[in-house]
Amino acid sequence: MEQTRSQSAKFDGSARYSKMFSRLNEVEQGAFVPFVMLGDPEPETSFEIIKALIEGGADALELGIPYSDPIADGPTIQKASIRALKSKVRPGDCFEIISKVRAEFPDIPIGLLLYSNLVLAKGVDEFYLSASKAGVDSILIADVPLREADRFINIAKAHNIQQILIAPPNASDETLSAIGDKSAGYTYLLGRAGVTGAETAADVPAKALIDKLQQYQVAPPLLGFGISTPEQVKTAIQSGAAGAISGSATVNIIEKHLDDKPAMLSALKAFVQSMKAATQK
Incomplete structure (x- = not known):
């Protein structure tokens, strides 16, 4: 029974992002994707939080796994990690x-944004297998540069997971x-340099940069870092x-x-x- 469920999740997961973008294109909308830390402030409430996000209209989810040294995150998400770790939340939870x-x-795309130590500690193949069985569609490893991504991309493909890559605003051709x-899946387009945080607004890239991304046929770009208002x-x-x-x-709303x-x-x-x-376009 477990094998059947896992195979079904993998089959569905291979198409969830493309189905989402196709659906949104038909109604001339972009995607809104909220991020929260899994297990914050504790597992039961975390699940209710994610349900509220979906019921509010989230098109997809980006979820973090609590980590003691989140170098790409500002104080807000760092505190979310601390709260979850204090509740003894681990990757298995x-x-x-x-x-x-x-x-x-069953249909919403679910992505993980996390750090390489969490993947390496379990073993890369074992981590991706666990993610696939749980129903994860994509994984973005924040501290793995593009030049080292092939190892993870190959294992992701073996488990029918989309490996998400980051496009910095100053990326070369x-x-x-x-x-x-x-x-x-999608491409994570950085709205600005630095760490995460709503305190510093995104510097939305010029249309020319996004046109260039499309020229190179990257997966659909989603803009992150500093997005906190409907106007942005x-x-x-x-x-x-x-x-x-x-x-x-x-995450600020959770803390408040x-x-x-x-x-x-x-x-x-x-929100x-x-x-x-x-x-709406």
């Missing part, structure tokens, strides 16, 4: 949460060409991005309402609704 989400929401050759989402999509990712702004779960879930749902409304 995160996969259990994802499995629950996948069982209830050579880098963009390589991303075009290797990218799958709208600007990103008008510039040609396929959608936007918002992490710190979403830690003592009032109903208010937290209501605020998260309202996603407002951000999603801005994706």
